[in-house]
Amino acid sequence: MSKDGILEKLKSGMAKTRNLLAKNLDHLVFDKKELDKELFDELEELLIAADLGPQFVQDLINDVRDRLTRKELQNTVQIKNVLQERMAAILRQIDRPLIIPAGQPFVIMVVGVNGSGKTTTIGKLTGLLQKSGHEVMLVAGDTFRAAAIEQLEVWGNRTGVTVVKQNANADPAAVVFDALGKVKSGYNGVVIVDTAGRLHTRVNLMEELKKVKRIMGRELAGAPQEILLVLDATTGQNAVIQAKTFQKEIGVTGIVLTKLDGTAKGGVVVRIAGELGLPVRYIGVGEGMDDLRSFNSSDFVSALLD
Numbered sequence: 340m341s342k343d344g345i346l347e348k349l350k351s352g353m354a355k356t357r358n359l360l361a362k363n364l365d366h367l368v369f370d371k372k373e374l375d376k377e378l379f380d381e382l383e384e385l386l387i388a389a390d391l392g393p394q395f396v397q398d399l400i401n402d403v404r405d406r407l408t409r410k411e412l413q414n415t416v417q418i419k420n421v422l423q424e425r426m427a428a429i430l431r432q433i434d435r436p437l438i439i440p441a442g443q444p445f446v447i448m449v450v451g452v453n454g455s456g457k458t459t460t461i462g463k464l465t466g467l468l469q470k471s472g473h474e475v476m477l478v479a480g481d482t483f484r485a486a487a488i489e490q491l492e493v494w495g496n497r498t499g500v501t502v503v504k505q506n507a508n509a510d511p512a513a514v515v516f517d518a519l520g521k522v523k524s525g526y527n528g529v530v531i532v533d534t535a536g537r538l539h540t541r542v543n544l545m546e547e548l549k550k551v552k553r554i555m556g557r558e559l560a561g562a563p564q565e566i567l568l569v570l571d572a573t574t575g576q577n578a579v580i581q582a583k584t585f586q587k588e589i590g591v592t593g594i595v596l597t598k599l600d601g602t603a604k605g606g607v608v609v610r611i612a613g614e615l616g617l618p619v620r621y622i623g624v625g626e627g628m629d630d631l632r633s634f635n636s637s638d639f640v641s642a643l644l645d
């Protein structure tokens with residue numbers, strides 16, 4: 340797909356946030372000619388509604404006020420440039436795509452609470468990695484419900500890749516052990532491991548995930564090479580809290596932010612950048628095969644504001 344095509348698809352995927360942010364912002368800066376308190380209040384309200392986070396919004400408004408004092412701003416329209424600049428600067432820090440070397444095993448452990456989009460993301464990621472020439476194997480490490488194993492198998496069939504599984508309620512560490520046996524006997528591609536995310540037994544969940552991670556490292560030096568945390572963008576501040584817990588307990592190396600198509604609060608990416616400092620590897624903008632995108636900060640800012 341051409342660069343323009345990619346941007347257009349991203350814009351339509353993020354249409355809800357874009358409609359809230361870009362349209363109202365244009366309204367605000369073109370209709371109001373006065374840089375007064377009323378404008379600042381409306382600006383603040385709008386940016387908070389898009390979930391850019393109180394810290395970012397406060398810093399932005401202070402910046403705009405400072406520039407006004409220094410007479411660097413002549414009209415309201417320039418506020419949009421300041422916003423664009425500040426968003427780009429903060430998002431650049433989390434713009435580190437996942438790079439997977441070819442020809443050697445690479446284990447991705449996918450974690451996150453139930454319903455965040457782990458299994459769907461794994462399916463979409465499989466397609467994306469295949470497009471760039473990687474071989475992929477899936478591991479059904481969410482053994483808590485039979486349906487979770489079946490759901491992964493559906494994606495396995497769709498993409499034509501092997502799914503390593505056992506019965507429901509099997510020990511996930513045992514399933515991972517099986518999969519890494521295949522690596523030891525010569526498999527050289529990407530291994531993506533699905534995991535459980537039930538919340539009501541959170542302590543046990545973290546212990547289970549730690550064990551899975553430990554087995555990986557024991558069976559293959561350096562594994563898991565990536566721990567991807569899947570977060571549902573529609574949950575806002577909750578997603579940030581979840582991330583802190585997973586980061587502390589398991590250690591997270593990258594984030595996937597899903598369901599950006601379903602929310603006007605896509606600004607949460609800025610909040611995640613500010614509060615977590617973890618790279619956002621991918622974003623989900625729909626349920627289909629092609630709806631997972633590598634995160635790119637400048638495309639993202641364009642999709643929201645241009």
Ligand SMILES: Nc1nc2c(ncn2[C@@H]2O[C@H](COP(=O)(O)OP(=O)(O)O)[C@@H](O)[C@H]2O)c(=O)[nH]1
Nearest residue numbers: 453454455456457458459597598623624625626
């Ligand atoms: N609209 C939308 N739905 C998504 C996205 N990612 C996942 N979903 C949906 O979210 C629901 C939960 O996803 P699932 O992969 O089962 O979550 P898991 O419990 O973490 O494995 C499913 O209905 C998915 O189709 C996304 O980027 N956009």
Ligand SMILES: [Mg+2]
Nearest residue numbers: 457458481487
């Ligand atoms: Mg699942």
